[in-house]
Amino acid sequence: MSVQLITTAQELLNNIPLNVISQGAEAIVFETQTHPFLPKSNQSPTTKFIIKYRPRKPYRHPTLDLQIVSSRTQSEARLLHKLYQLGIKAPKLIAVDGPNGIIWMESVGGTLPNGETSSLKNMLWFKEKSQEEREDQRNEPNIALDDEVKDIMSKVGGAVAKLHLANIVHGDLTSSNIILDQHNDKWEPMLIDFGLSSYSLLAEDEAVDLYVLERALISTHPIYSKSYNEWLLQGYERTFREAAASKKFTEISRRLQDVRLRGRKRSMLG
């Protein structure tokens, strides 16, 4: 199935060399060095672009399928553009082909010292592993909980807060949907994958966003998740206070308590 999807993508994007970097239920993500409309001479030869392709689903009615694919693609692209206008760090939009479910965007992030993609998940895993492999674990300060991690986590909180202050909820916050970009020796988090995001004015949705991230951290980084979440919420709160939106923060944080008790779904139906 997957091979067939890639063949279809290649037909839609003829002449574009495609490298699969990830596949989900909704979309396949490719990487390429070809820009859709700017000549090669304008870019550095190492520049990369990301193509997110939402394939047609054969089990849906064709008319409905076309509408779903193109509206989801358009709305994700619209969100990326909106985030750029707001100055929130996210991949820049390059091109959209709605009916075919294709979004072109700028490639973000780099590689970690161990050669992995610089997502938050890989970063934390790398740090946790370095700590585990150390011989003298008792006397030295913990690498997985050092100032660098603290700084990153609080900036992640800040990035999520910025999004929420713009009344946008991400919808699928996990540590692999947060990419770290290196700027003058510091790691700056950037959110990716806005496929499930939407606009919302309800504190409930923002609280669910935080809760989903909290759960994702607990399951992917079980040992240190408590400290990670604590720093994350500190950064989140700080950004809200700086934006003079403490009231909204209090509301979201109260909601978060509720959501923690009952889970993500408010209604118990379905």
Place this chain on the structure above:
Amino acid sequence: MTTLVLPQFPETKILIAQYQNVKNARTIREELIKGNLQFNYAFINAETVASETHLNSAIYRTLINHKNKTMKAKTLHSELIFNLSPFKNIMDAFKKFGIADECSNIIVVRISGDGETEPEIGNLDSVVEGERTEEPIGLHCSTALVKKIFKLNGLRDDLDLSTLISGSIQLR
């Protein structure tokens, strides 16, 4: 003058030329309205084209719309002028982005599809009374005017104008 071929559309040859001190803008416009085939080009007002990114983004949009059969205008060239603009109305796009009587700096684009003869620059030089230049696209752009047309004045000023314009063209 440049010839452009977009990677996804290898069959389509695109010719882009710039002219300055154009004296016959009014005649060109009149001939265009008459539908003279000698004038089968997109004549664009250089004042409203911000950069190569702006122009190429609109060209790409045009070819994608053509492929998906979602073109709003009748021909590729009018679709290109429409796509350069943020407007919903084709006439508004022509007024701001198409050639006007007092235009002296223009950008001319010819998109030739499969099977069509490749455009020759010689024909174009005889049609436009002006000097062909090789300056980078966007040199004659009025940034203030473009910002006004695309409604970009309220935004932060550390954002890149071309990225903003290209984004809104892709989303139209």
